[in-house]
Amino acid sequence: MKLDDKLYLVRFNTDKQSHIKILDQEACLQCEDMACTRICPAHVYHWDEEVKRISVGYEGCLECGTCRVGCPDNIEWDYPRGGFGVSWKNG
Amino acid sequence: MEKFDVIVVGGGPAGLSAAISAAKAGVRTCVIERGDYPGTKNVMGGVLYTRSTEAVVPEFWKEAPLERPIIEQRYGLISGDEILSMSYRDPAWDQPPYNAHTVLRVKFDRWLAQQAEKAGALIITETVVQDLLYEGDDVVGVRTGRAEGDLGAKVVILAEGVNNFIAQKAGLARPLKSENVAVAVKEVISLPTEKIEDRFCLEPGQGATIELFGESTQGMLGTAFIYTNKDSLSIGVGALIEPLIRAKWTPNDLLDALKAKPYVKRLLQGGEMKEYLAHMIPEGGYNAMPKLYRQGVMVVGDTAMFVNGLHREGSNLAMASGKIAGEVAAQAIKVGDVSEQTLNHYDDRVRDSFIIKDLHKYRKTGDFFEKNPHLFKIYPEIASKAMKMFFTADETPKKEMQKQILKMAMKKRTKRGLLSDMFGAWRAFK
Numbered sequence: 001m002k003l004d005d006k007l008y009l010v011r012f013n014t015d016k017q018s019h020i021k022i023l024d025q026e027a028c029l030q031c032e033d034m035a036c037t038r039i040c041p042a043h044v045y046h047w048d049e050e051v052k053r054i055s056v057g058y059e060g061c062l063e064c065g066t067c068r069v070g071c072p073d074n075i076e077w078d079y080p081r082g083g084f085g086v087s088w089k090n091g
Numbered sequence: 092m093e094k095f096d097v098i099v100v101g102g103g104p105a106g107l108s109a110a111i112s113a114a115k116a117g118v119r120t121c122v123i124e125r126g127d128y129p130g131t132k133n134v135m136g137g138v139l140y141t142r143s144t145e146a147v148v149p150e151f152w153k154e155a156p157l158e159r160p161i162i163e164q165r166y167g168l169i170s171g172d173e174i175l176s177m178s179y180r181d182p183a184w185d186q187p188p189y190n191a192h193t194v195l196r197v198k199f200d201r202w203l204a205q206q207a208e209k210a211g212a213l214i215i216t217e218t219v220v221q222d223l224l225y226e227g228d229d230v231v232g233v234r235t236g237r238a239e240g241d242l243g244a245k246v247v248i249l250a251e252g253v254n255n256f257i258a259q260k261a262g263l264a265r266p267l268k269s270e271n272v273a274v275a276v277k278e279v280i281s282l283p284t285e286k287i288e289d290r291f292c293l294e295p296g297q298g299a300t301i302e303l304f305g306e307s308t309q310g311m312l313g314t315a316f317i318y319t320n321k322d323s324l325s326i327g328v329g330a331l332i333e334p335l336i337r338a339k340w341t342p343n344d345l346l347d348a349l350k351a352k353p354y355v356k357r358l359l360q361g362g363e364m365k366e367y368l369a370h371m372i373p374e375g376g377y378n379a380m381p382k383l384y385r386q387g388v389m390v391v392g393d394t395a396m397f398v399n400g401l402h403r404e405g406s407n408l409a410m411a412s413g414k415i416a417g418e419v420a421a422q423a424i425k426v427g428d429v430s431e432q433t434l435n436h437y438d439d440r441v442r443d444s445f446i447i448k449d450l451h452k453y454r455k456t457g458d459f460f461e462k463n464p465h466l467f468k469i470y471p472e473i474a475s476k477a478m479k480m481f482f483t484a485d486e487t488p489k490k491e492m493q494k495q496i497l498k499m500a501m502k503k504r505t506k507r508g509l510l511s512d513m514f515g516a517w518r519a520f521k
Contacts, residue, residue, distance in 0.1 A: 090323075091134055
């Protein structure tokens with residue numbers, strides 16, 4: 001099963017506002033590794049070749065916090081507001 | 092501002108255990124949880140340990156939503172399509188006093204929260220704690236994300252999980268490091284009860300666990316697991332973030348590669364995926380523990396790095412530390428002294444328990460594995476090959492076969508390397 005289909009099984013209560021911020025998009029241009037595009041289990045971070053920037057699909061965030069550890073300097077990840085975000089069915 | 096005696100940040104096993112023990116000791120206790128109800132934000136592999144749970148809720152197995160009592164634990168080393176495994180089974184483990192059960196956290200944590208409410212604790216949901224409140228240097232409560240969301244407390248217990256936001260802001264914890272934290276992904280795959288029991292050789296209701304090493308994590312430091320639930324399997328894999336980034340793997344690809352292994356594939360066959368989950372596991376151990384207390388604050392569970400990865404224990408360390416913190420908080424409040432000096436008692440008690448004793452025992456293992464990344468790659472290969480040669484009946488005289496096994500091992504690792512690995516392991520684990 002593809003990751004997108006797996007994520008389709010997850011229940012979300014999506015907030016209108018994002019809980020994830022890329023602090024400096026310019027820094028991403030200098031970043032060769034772009035670990036965020038691989039380390040996030042939900043592939044929230046995606047390099048958009050057309051506009052040359054990392055796009056952030058915060059709506060699909062599973063709230064593990066791995067991005068915050070993988071890219072501590074340029075990703076500001078916080079919890080979504082109370083009641084919003086992922087809502088596990090099994091856990 | 093509404094005032095409580097104890098505010099617990101986070102409704103997982105650590106926080107709820109803290110709330111239960113504090114409320115039972117008769118102090119006004121409140122748990123603040125960011126999910127719809129305790130459980131909806133919570134993930135673990137799925138093993139709940141009986142002794143530490145029983146200490147919080149006596150005879151919990153009579154009522155709690157548990158999946159299966161674990162009667163068999165299997166360890167496997169994966170190398171290519173081969174697997175070398177070892178297991179221990181005791182059918183008596185399906186009866187009280189048990190040893191461990193599998194659980195699904197959404198159900199279990201909700202139930203545990205109900206026990207906290209029965210004990211007298213208040214649970215506030217859908218609320219994120221943003222920071223501690225101070226009066227001078229003293230902690231006097233928490234600030235939440237709600238309008239007029241300040242709540243007063245004499246003691247705040249930080250059970251916020253692996254993402255230690257508040258513990259960092261309070262100057263107790265440092266930012267998480269990629270070599271100290273694993274990311275794990277898991278799938279819950281539904282399968283009919285009879286199929287589970289047939290595939291794992293279980294009597295009705297019994298459960299089993301499998302931990303897989305070696306190529307299950309592509310040789311990176313980490314483990315994979317398969318746990319039996321009532322009518323589903325939990326399968327997952329976790330690896331330290333640093334090697335995962337370096338090896339350019341994604342967590343999901345790691346899990347898919349594991350599921351494609353012949354042994355694993357056959358266990359899951361015909362199952363239907365129900366959920367895909369992700370979570371971080373604090374693996375830093377003894378050397379990465381934060382400061383565990385200060386005036387008015389104690390740190391418990393994952394926030395305190397209380398995970399014994401080698402024994403895949405975490406929920407028990409969480410519950411035991413929560414229980415102790417709840418008791419210490421209640422005692423401090425009763426004597427009217429929540430100073431750092433008094434809360435030091437929490438530190439003494441966790442250090443005197445299995446929690447920190449075990450983390451201390453294995454304090455050198457993290458460094459040992461980090462410095463010897465070949466271990467998880469070469470040894471599964473050597474072990475698999477050795478067993479294959481041992482079991483192959485090809486008319487090679489056994490004495491000759493033993494020589495060939497040794498030769499094969501030396502080819503993969505020099506005599507000197509083998510000895511230094513053994514000595515290193517002995518030093519790290521003794």
